[in-house]
Amino acid sequence: MKLLVFAHRGEAQAFFNQWEFAPVEFYFNGLFKTKNYYLLITGEGLKDASEKTVAVIANFKEELDEVINIGIAGSLSPKLKIGDTAWVRSSYAQNAERCEFKSFTTTQHSSLDCISAYSRVTTLEEKKMLSSFADMVDRELWSIMSAAHLFDLPAFALKLISDEAESDDFCRLVKEEAPALSKKMLQAFLEREEKTVKKAVTIVAETLEDKLLTHPKLYFTTSQARKLHTVLRGLSIKKTMNDDEIMTVLSTIIEGEGLERTPKELSKLLLMRLDQKLNPLNTKIKEKITQNLKPLMETGAQVSFDPELEQDYVQLNFQIRNTKDQKKLILALEQFNYQKIKEIFQGNLGDDV
Numbered sequence: 001m002k003l004l005v006f007a008h009r010g011e012a013q014a015f016f017n018q019w020e021f022a023p024v025e026f027y028f029n030g031l032f033k034t035k036n037y038y039l040l041i042t043g044e045g046l047k048d049a050s051e052k053t054v055a056v057i058a059n060f061k062e063e064l065d066e067v068i069n070i071g072i073a074g075s076l077s078p079k080l081k082i083g084d085t086a087w088v089r090s091s092y093a094q095n096a097e098r099c100e101f102k103s104f105t106t107t108q109h110s111s112l113d114c115i116s117a118y119s120r121v122t123t124l125e126e127k128k129m130l131s132s133f134a135d136m137v138d139r140e141l142w143s144i145m146s147a148a149h150l151f152d153l154p155a156f157a158l159k160l161i162s163d164e165a166e167s168d169d170f171c172r173l174v175k176e177e178a179p180a181l182s183k184k185m186l187q188a189f190l191e192r193e194e195k196t197v198k199k200a201v202t203i204v205a206e207t208l209e210d211k212l213l214t215h216p217k218l219y220f221t222t223s224q225a226r227k228l229h230t231v232l233r234g235l236s237i238k239k240t241m242n243d244d245e246i247m248t249v250l251s252t253i254i255e256g257e258g259l260e261r262t263p264k265e266l267s268k269l270l271l272m273r274l275d276q277k278l279n280p281l282n283t284k285i286k287e288k289i290t291q292n293l294k295p296l297m298e299t300g301a302q303v304s305f306d307p308e309l310e311q312d313y314v315q316l317n318f319q320i321r322n323t324k325d326q327k328k329l330i331l332a333l334e335q336f337n338y339q340k341i342k343e344i345f346q347g348n349l350g351d352d353v
Contacts, residue, residue: 001063001222003038004070005053007140010178011071012039014186031056038064042140046093046116050143057151062223066155067148070185073114073138073159074121076131080112080161085188088114088157092133093142104145106156114159116142136161158192160185208232208243217254218270219263227271234278241277249273281347282309288344295335299328305341312345314338 006012015021021032021039030041030052040056042049057064073086080086089110092103094117115134121127130137141157148155160181209232213220220228235241241249253269261269276283289305293314296303301318320326 001036001038001060001065003040003053003056003060003064003067005040005042005049005067005140005144006069007042007044007049007071007138008178009041011182011185012041013179014182015039015070015189018186026059027055028052042144044139046118046140046143049140050147053144053147054150057147057153061151061153062221064153065222067144067153068189069141069144069155069157070189071138071140071159072162072181073136074127075135075161075164076115076127076137077135078164080135080164082161082164083184084161085184086110086112086136086159086161087192088112088136088141088159090114090134091116091141091145091157094118094130094133094137102146104142104149104155106145107154108156112136114138114141114157116140158185158188160188208246211247212250212270215250217263218250218267220267221264224264224267224271228267228274231271231274231278235274238278241274246274249277284349285309285344285347288349289341292337292340292344295332299332301329301332309345312342314341 004012004015006015009016016032016039019034019037021034021037023029024031024033024038030043032039038056038060040052042052053067057067075081075084087108087110088106089108090103090105090113092113092115094115113134114136115130115138117126117130117137117139120139121130121137127137136159138159141159145155145157162177162181209229212218212228212232213225232246235246250270253266253273257266257269286307286309293303293305296314296316299318301316303317304315306313318325318329320329
């Protein structure tokens, strides 16, 4: 899932026409979603762009793969003309008459840089001063790149030049030609998306991880895909299982559970089985904990503990509908020995635990 970030709705007009975006109920207006994209309208300026982009990424990080800022920019270089589209290499920020020390660089193949101004650029003198740092100027990119960097997400920027280096008619041009500019930005964006898809298709799924991630019976969420990468790497380092053995585990799961579980559930089950192979001690600890939780579980209570075994807590959810339920729970709690659970968390699996 990609987060597309625009300053103004007019810049995103063609994108709204291209896909059926639905509003997302959030802390503020301006967030929309379709099957493959989130779309955020931040408003103009570094402050609004920073606050809103950070808020959205913080809430939806597990769904996001990358952040893309799309919008207009003013040219600071003779080589950039009105109507040109450009992917940005590096992003800088202007504060008063100096450039912010911290910059952000994308992996996009480009030689063009953009500087984000703290206030509107209205004179040729300001443009001349900023041209010492970058090829184009906008009002939001640096904040968006900073937000993505904070959450370790790759970020890119597509800019369409709305005025030339010697022009001082920036604002009027944007208002009059927003629909046409938006269509041109959409076209450039779709060209990149098409190249990305073609590149992905031409890459043969040679690794086991690729095979599992693209398996028709499985569906990995972003967090599950990260877990898969970690587990496979661990199994490879420890030489616990080879690729054929892992695929055998998958085949067994599909044959036994394939008709009853969803692709997402099958992926979760596969991760659990592989993790058991990678961390057999953890598996024994979990089994021992579960065994000692039986007095509580037999009451019909929902009992859980930290699956990562990092915190030695036991969580209990129980409905008391009458005094009989109350007495049943009290009796179970009297039989339950938390000290044993605590020792098991610490790795003491002796029979006398």
